[in-house]
Amino acid sequence: MIDLHTHSTASDGSLSPRELARAGKAAGLDVMALTDHDCAKGVDDFLDECAAIGLTGVPGIELSAEVPSGQLHLVGLAFDPHDPALTAKFAALLDGRAARNRAILQAFQDNAIPLSWDEVRAFAGDELVSRVHFAQALVAKGLAANVKDAFARFLGKGALCYRDRFRYSPADCIAMVHAAGGVAVMAHPLSLEPDLTALEPDLTALEPKIAALRDLGLDAMECFYSTYDVETTVALLRIAKRLGLVPSVASDFHGAPKPDIFLGRLPVSPDTESRLRTLLRL
Numbered sequence: 001m002i003d004l005h006t007h008s009t010a011s012d013g014s015l016s017p018r019e020l021a022r023a024g025k026a027a028g029l030d031v032m033a034l035t036d037h038d039c040a041k042g043v044d045d046f047l048d049e050c051a052a053i054g055l056t057g058v059p060g061i062e063l064s065a066e067v068p069s070g071q072l073h074l075v076g077l078a079f080d081p082h083d084p085a086l087t088a089k090f091a092a093l094l095d096g097r098a099a100r101n102r103a104i105l106q107a108f109q110d111n112a113i114p115l116s117w118d119e120v121r122a123f124a125g126d127e128l129v130s131r132v133h134f135a136q137a138l139v140a141k142g143l144a145a146n147v148k149d150a151f152a153r154f155l156g157k158g159a160l161c162y163r164d165r166f167r168y169s170p171a172d173c174i175a176m177v178h179a180a181g182g183v184a185v186m187a188h189p190l191s192l193e194p195d196l197t198a199l200e201p202d203l204t205a206l207e208p209k210i211a212a213l214r215d216l217g218l219d220a221m222e223c224f225y226s227t228y229d230v231e232t233t234v235a236l237l238r239i240a241k242r243l244g245l246v247p248s249v250a251s252d253f254h255g256a257p258k259p260d261i262f263l264g265r266l267p268v269s270p271d272t273e274s275r276l277r278t279l280l281r282l
Contacts, residue, residue: 001029002030004058004060004075004077005033006251007251007252012133014257018046027265029264031055032056032058043060044205057282058077061090065170067167070191070192071192074173074184078183078281079177086176086179104171108154111161113161115141131146132254132257136257152235155243184218185221186210186220203236211243220279221245221248222247223247226250241277246279
């Protein structure tokens, strides 16, 4: 089995990179990618642990691209995590995240919501601070029922304390991954159409946007995704076939922040696995 979208404590997951590798092995995975948000800090430890336990590890990252509406996340896979040009671009993203964190904290203070940086930092440890850690702090203080509630009322796009941050364009995201020898994958495609409430069988509104990304060099997209039903998966597979994109497999595992998402629950056909292995040069 393959899983090409997971997170560790290097961003907003609850398992360390080494713990994540061991969890993937225990779940029956053969190939696994670590795709933390905007950084490859945990990749070396992850790959070392994968090699030690007989799991094929893939270096990865999840990038948020700037789009007019919705959310576009692109997963970079099988790149050189030490490429100097790429790491410089990652540094700019992390600077943008730090500025956004300060703005979010100020928004809580401006709205007389008692939340301190120390309370948020306690959930991130020494790693990158994300909105998930703000959400966990809100839950711990009884200001939100759960992480989902915290995002709905305070931290999601358009919510009271949401603040935007620096992102690269889709073209820049794809180009930087390619320049470092990697492949670019569209993550959870439906997030690009936030107002799509009643899914059309062929996802007509979504396909032209995916086609535009394909024309920028997109290599693959996540068709097998942990929260997508069979009908959505089939519709995405049809789009991938029409556009010549390789279908990818993604749990988007985080551990404790998303307790209903598990590793090793997305078996795919031998043909799909073979195409992914070829794409990733495994």
